Amino acid sequence: MxxxxxxxxxxxxxxxxxxxxxxxxxxxxxxxxxxxxxxxxxxxxxxxxxxxxxxxxxxxxxxxxxxxxxxxxxxxxxxxxxxxxxxxxxxxxxxxxxxxxxxxxxxxxxxxxxxxxxxxxxxxxxxxxxxxxxxxxxxxxxxxxxxxxxxxxxxxxxxxxxxxxxxxLLAYDVPYDTHNDRSVRLLGALQARLKRSNIIIRKVNMKDFKNEAAKLRDVYNQAWDRNLGFVPMTEKEFDYLAKDLKMIVNPEFCLVAEQGDKFIGFALGIPDINQVLRKVKRGRLLPFGIFKLLFGLKKVDWLRVMALGVLTEYRKLGIEACLYGLIIQNAISNNIKGAECSWMLEDNYMMNNAIEAINGKIYKKYRLLEKAL
Missing domain, CATH: 3.40.630.30 (Gcn5-related N-acetyltransferase (GNAT))
Incomplete structure (x- = not known):
């Protein structure tokens, strides 16, 4: 060897x-x-x-x-x-x-x-x-x-x-046929309360995606900076990721919290295209993989909520609950059966409690390991 x-x-x-x-x-x-x-x-x-x-x-x-x-x-x-x-x-x-x-x-x-x-x-x-x-x-x-x-x-x-x-790192399973719909039922009251503080939640504007992505990067780099191992994404890195995600993003699941012209939080859910990629032999799109991907996207019935964050000074206002509630509401109307919320640090108790409050269950665990050299 x-x-x-x-x-x-x-x-x-x-x-x-x-x-x-x-x-x-x-x-x-x-x-x-x-x-x-x-x-x-x-x-x-x-x-x-x-x-x-x-x-x-x-x-x-x-x-x-x-x-x-x-x-x-x-x-x-x-x-x-x-x-x-x-x-x-x-x-x-x-x-x-x-x-x-x-x-x-x-x-x-x-x-x-x-x-x-x-x-x-x-x-x-x-x-x-x-x-x-x-x-x-x-x-x-x-x-x-x-x-x-x-x-x-x-x-x-x-x-x-x-x-x-x-x-x-934890991954939560949130099947929509058994989820606790409290966050959905409270949406109206929560949004009304946020509106009094001039805070609204809306879908990302796909026609102005480049400028929207730049504002999202600022929120990402600020809202996640206390997480273990976090490193801010450069402008080029975020643009690279945004360009890839734009091909599969559904604005129903990409929501921004905004106060005036300022982005103060966002949630990003993306279709689980792995349901399609499992059938793409050896990861090759050509000659037939591209057709499996294009036609298979319409049949994807699962979502991954891969990012949800709010700037520190705006937390505990109910923005997180609104973001989760709206994604659940939109997912149901789009025939999505459930979602994975991932990944969450095991000691991020505030976010973990929020997911468990809507009946999310830990169903996968991942580990980071280390060694002194």
Whole structure:
């Protein structure tokens, strides 16, 4: 067995395609779109590479067959914002073999130590602004859009390499046939109270999406700044994400709270396109995957509420309850059966209590692990 550092674009296809072979017999596996993964990992394509570094590694067995992969990630913006010397590992996939897992993690650790890093955290692809966490509970169903999935043996492999829990991330299941509709019933009274403070909640204006997205970025970077591991998104990073999401965003589920011309909060729910991507072989849109995606979108009946935040000084006014209530109300009228609210930090009691108040139940858990170098 050997672990090789990838140079440039050499072997990038093998790196991206390895999970398709690893999970080929797993009915809950959802392939990432090849073109999206390729752009994410390519300097000059994704804006993360403008300020930070990524080193990819592949493990090969004695038959020269890929048996594992990992990325070592130096996020300079994270360290500058949090005043830390953290490094990350991500894109970790591995056969059930401790020697392979340890060798991959060791290579990531060595590369990061050379960059002056003192703590390694993961998995994160590349930060909390992208896919993050190791699935540790909830293997009986596929992941929703932009959430990770992995075999149950991964936790043991990583812990055996010297890693310990940093924190857990929670995913809530909110089926709309059993949800507590209190937030919907109270909508009228809550909105009337907010209106007296000149606060309204409306759908995002898709015709002015670029300017709307810029205001959303300001709220995101302020409302989430106390979260563990948070790093503000650059203008280019947010625009990149917004451009991707615009293709699937339904304004019924993208709501903004506004006081005058100022955005003070927002909620973003996106259709769970993983229901369609499960059928796109090896993540290729061509020649037939594109048709599965286009025609399948109309049949998606699940939602992921992936972001909901309000500026600190406007919290406890009922804005969060209004945002949840309106999304539930709009989802029901759009034949959506339910939603996943994810991810939530395990100690974010205010938001967790708000979800549990509408009968949300924890049904998946993810973990971030760390190790001192």
């Amino acid at each position: 050997k672990v090789l550092a990838l140079e440039g674009q050499k072997h990038i296809k093998s790196f991206i395609d390895f999970p398709h072979d690893l999970y080929r017999n797993d009915p809950n596996y959802v392939p990432e779109l090849y073109i999206a993964q390729h752009d994410l990992l390519t300097p000059g394509k994704h804006p993360f590479h403008d300020h930070s570094k990524v080193q990819l590694f592949l493990a090969y067995d004695d038959q020269n067959k890929v048996c594992g992969r990992i990325a070592a990630i130096l996020n300079n913006n994270h360290n500058a914002f949090n005043n830390t010397t953290d490094g990350f590992f991500g894109f970790f996939e591995c056969i059930n073999d401790q020697k392979v897992a340890t060798a991959l993690l060791n290579q990531a650790e060595l590369w990061l130590k050379k960059q002056g890093i003192t703590t390694i955290i993961g998995p994160a692809n590349f930060s909390t602004n992208e896919t993050v966490g190791l699935l540790i509970d909830g293997y009986d169903s596929p992941p929703v859009v932009m959430m990770p999935y992995n075999y149950s043996y991964y936790l043991q492999l990583i812990e055996n390499a010297g890693y310990a829990k940093k924190t857990d």
